[in-house]
Amino acid sequence: MFIRLLSSAAALPLFVAAQPVLAEEAEDSAPLTDTIVVTGQRSTTPLDTTTDPVSGHASAPDAAALAARLPGAALIGNGPISGQVQYRGLFSERLATRVSGLSFQSGGPNAMDPPLHYAPAILLDSISVSRGAAPVSEGPGIGALVDARLKSVDFGTDARLTPKVSLASSYRTADRGFAVGGVAGLASESVKFNAIAAWEQGGDYDIPGGRARDTGYDRLTYGLSAGFQAQGNRLTLDWRRQETGPSGNPPFAMDIDYFHTDFARLAFDGSIGTLPFDLALGYTDVRHGMDNYDLRPAPASTAMYRYSAADAQTMTARARLGIGPVRIGVDGESIQRSVTISNPLNPAFSIGSLENVRQWRIGTFAEAKVSAGGWQAEAGLRVDWHGARMDAPLIGTAVPAMISNLATMTGMALTPHHDTTWDAVVRIWRADGTWRPRLTLARKTRVPGSVERFSWLPTEASGGLADGNIYIGNQALKPEVSWSAEGGVDLVAGPITFRPSLFYRRVEDYIQGTPVPASMTMQIAIATMNGDSTPLIWSNVEAELYGADADLTWQIMPQLRLDGTVSYVRGKRRDIADNLYRIAPLNGRLALTWDATVWSLTGELVGAASQDQVSASNSEAASPGWVAANLWFGVTLGKAISLTGGVENLFDRRYADHLAGRNRVMLSDVAMGEKLPAPGRSLFVRLGVDF
Numbered sequence: 083m084f085i086r087l088l089s090s091a092a093a094l095p096l097f098v099a100a101q102p103v104l105a106e107e108a109e110d111s112a113p114l115t116d117t118i119v120v121t122g123q124r125s126t127t128p129l130d131t132t133t134d135p136v137s138g139h140a141s142a143p144d145a146a147a148l149a150a151r152l153p154g155a156a157l158i159g160n161g162p163i164s165g166q167v168q169y170r171g172l173f174s175e176r177l178a179t180r181v182s183g184l185s186f187q188s189g190g191p192n193a194m195d196p197p198l199h200y201a202p203a204i205l206l207d208s209i210s211v212s213r214g215a216a217p218v219s220e221g222p223g224i225g226a227l228v229d230a231r232l233k234s235v236d237f238g239t240d241a242r243l244t245p246k247v248s249l250a251s252s253y254r255t256a257d258r259g260f261a262v263g264g265v266a267g268l269a270s271e272s273v274k275f276n277a278i279a280a281w282e283q284g285g286d287y288d289i290p291g292g293r294a295r296d297t298g299y300d301r302l303t304y305g306l307s308a309g310f311q312a313q314g315n316r317l318t319l320d321w322r323r324q325e326t327g328p329s330g331n332p333p334f335a336m337d338i339d340y341f342h343t344d345f346a347r348l349a350f351d352g353s354i355g356t357l358p359f360d361l362a363l364g365y366t367d368v369r370h371g372m373d374n375y376d377l378r379p380a381p382a383s384t385a386m387y388r389y390s391a392a393d394a395q396t397m398t399a400r401a402r403l404g405i406g407p408v409r410i411g412v413d414g415e416s417i418q419r420s421v422t423i424s425n426p427l428n429p430a431f432s433i434g435s436l437e438n439v440r441q442w443r444i445g446t447f448a449e450a451k452v453s454a455g456g457w458q459a460e461a462g463l464r465v466d467w468h469g470a471r472m473d474a475p476l477i478g479t480a481v482p483a484m485i486s487n488l489a490t491m492t493g494m495a496l497t498p499h500h501d502t503t504w505d506a507v508v509r510i511w512r513a514d515g516t517w518r519p520r521l522t523l524a525r526k527t528r529v530p531g532s533v534e535r536f537s538w539l540p541t542e543a544s545g546g547l548a549d550g551n552i553y554i555g556n557q558a559l560k561p562e563v564s565w566s567a568e569g570g571v572d573l574v575a576g577p578i579t580f581r582p583s584l585f586y587r588r589v590e591d592y593i594q595g596t597p598v599p600a601s602m603t604m605q606i607a608i609a610t611m612n613g614d615s616t617p618l619i620w621s622n623v624e625a626e627l628y629g630a631d632a633d634l635t636w637q638i639m640p641q642l643r644l645d646g647t648v649s650y651v652r653g654k655r656r657d658i659a660d661n662l663y664r665i666a667p668l669n670g671r672l673a674l675t676w677d678a679t680v681w682s683l684t685g686e687l688v689g690a691a692s693q694d695q696v697s698a699s700n701s702e703a704a705s706p707g708w709v710a711a712n713l714w715f716g717v718t719l720g721k722a723i724s725l726t727g728g729v730e731n732l733f734d735r736r737y738a739d740h741l742a743g744r745n746r747v748m749l750s751d752v753a754m755g756e757k758l759p760a761p762g763r764s765l766f767v768r769l770g771v772d773f
């Protein structure tokens with residue numbers, strides 16, 4: 083049987099397996115988080131928002147597509163498994179994204195592997211988004227916390243070792259994509275072990291009247307976890323490897339050849355004497371190759387063949403100690419990354435576009451939590467010291483003189499960078515009652531990323547903007563400083579849950595591309611050679627984002643439920659009259675669900691208004707609105723087996739979301755420069771087994 087998760091009110095008909103045997107330990111998150119829960123019932127709080135992969139109400143392999151269903155969220159589509167979540171107009175490194183507790187540097191300079199690339203939907207346990215700036219204990223990053231948790235076996239309740247299994251398999255017709263994966267293990271009250279694995283593969287997806295070329299994907303994940311606990315102290319160890327095979331990225335100039343990525347995490351959760359204490363150490367190693375000739379039609383001239391190799395290693399550490407209502411902590415990270423562009427047919431052609439970049443951060447924070455009269459409040463302060471440096475770029479002998487001269491100049495101008503930042507976050511909320519107000523006030527910071535600071539070679543690497551512009555890094559960048567107020571009220575009254583929010587954010591020294599000054603003649607000449615005579619340089623500008631979002635759940639009758647979500651955000655420059663780039667238009671969804679005991683059926687309308695508040699700076703074009711219809715179903719087949727699925731784009735309409743990338747692949751049924759349309763009518767089924 084299924085249990086409906088009304089508590090999260092995520093405007094989804096939410097189904098979860100009745101036996102929540104597999105669930106990560108829930109953090110004591112505040113009501114400022116929205117969560118999508120897959121394998122178990124999680125207590126949600128007004129500060130979070132959650133969503134549910136089991137219901138199958140998103141068939142894409144990408145976890146980002148699922149999180150994008152939450153109010154305030156949207157999907158930045160850069161490829162079938164390269165999607166990013168946008169939340170209240172912010173995306174990429176402005177959000178703090180975690181996968182099973184780890185934060186790490188993407189390997190690709192264009193974020194072909196954004197963090198959620200490493201959270202296959204088939205393995206997802208839950209994904210949460212903080213409904214406001216992340217608490218300071220989560221580190222810097224100006225926007226929300228996006229926390230994806232993969233399935234794992236939790237500790238049992240008695241001394242006996244008991245087997246626990248959660249497997250799922252899915253198929254969708256649009257891309258003939260299948261996925262199989264899950265977790266299996268043994269657990270008692272004191273030990274647990276599990277293995278996790280998944281394999282996903284899909285072809286180019288169908289659109290009404292054709293096929294979107296270069297949209298296939300191939301991804302393998304496997305790993306092991308172990309845990310021990312005694313007397314309130316818990317030790318867990320996780321290792322996971324992901325092997326992504328050739329996968330398309332039509333909005334970029336290249337496609338994924340491979341990602342080979344290892345994750346390791348060691349965590350202790352317990353106490354020192356009587357004081358609560360936790361410690362977590364993380365390591366991530368990304369190895370990546372991409373090219374412009376394997377999946378997509380190769381360039382006419384072999385001189386234009388390109389293969390880029392990239393790697394990134396991230397080490398993280400965090401320790402926290404609780405003293406009464408106060409939690410103090412230290413954390414830090416060290417990142418090393420390189421990107422080398424080459425021509426596979428000419429070994430003397432190679433360019434170190436990011437040459438052994440090293441970034442580090444050490445931070446300390448204090449957070450206090452108090453409650454009185456039904457109100458809860460949390461206030462935190464953190465300080466971080468950051469460093470960044472890069473080596474002089476290495477250049478092969480076949481590289482044009484103009485580029486090797488620029489590399490030499492770049493090497494001479496390189497200096498180490500140091501920044502000190504401070505963040506403060508105050509969160510106030512009520513967790514019960516009919517009206518549950520919540521408010522997050524924050525001053526948060528983000529230091530420039532390595533592409534923004536050090537990308538000396540004019541290329542399209544932009545951390546996933548995919549706007550077709552050529553970008554140049556800027557060593558003079560200052561950190562972004564964001565001031566925000568995000569608040570709302572959750573109305574929980576009998577059959578109705580209504581959760582509206584308002585937000586305003588002002589970002590000083592917002593980092594975005596501006597026209598390269600005419601004095602940078604070499605860079606402009608190289609960019610012109612590469613097809614863009616008006617390249618952009620990363621600069622500090624002024625920005626503001628504001629808007630509103632809400633979701634509604636109305637249990638009209640015991641079996642009949644209405645769910646709705648609406649999101650609106652406006653992003654503007656404050657220093658000039660322009661809009662921010664790739665901001666979601668007004669959008670929403672409305673679903674009606676009939677829920678019998680063993681089956682359910684949902685009809686859903688999804689749509690977006692036109693977006694004409696576009697960025698002239700990024701040469702962004704306006705796009706029209708659209709509406710699509712979906713049908714979803716769920717059936718319970720005995721105690722342990724569930725079958726879910728649906729028909730997406732029921733009327734086979736050709737439409738493209740404003741945030742979809744523009745096609746750059748020739749000989750496709752999508753024109754060059756056209757926004758990638760959504761898949762045509764597609765059947766999706768997902769079979770789950772949990773015991």
Ligand SMILES: [Cu+2]
Pocket residue numbers: 190191192194337338370371372
């Ligand atoms: Cu790449």
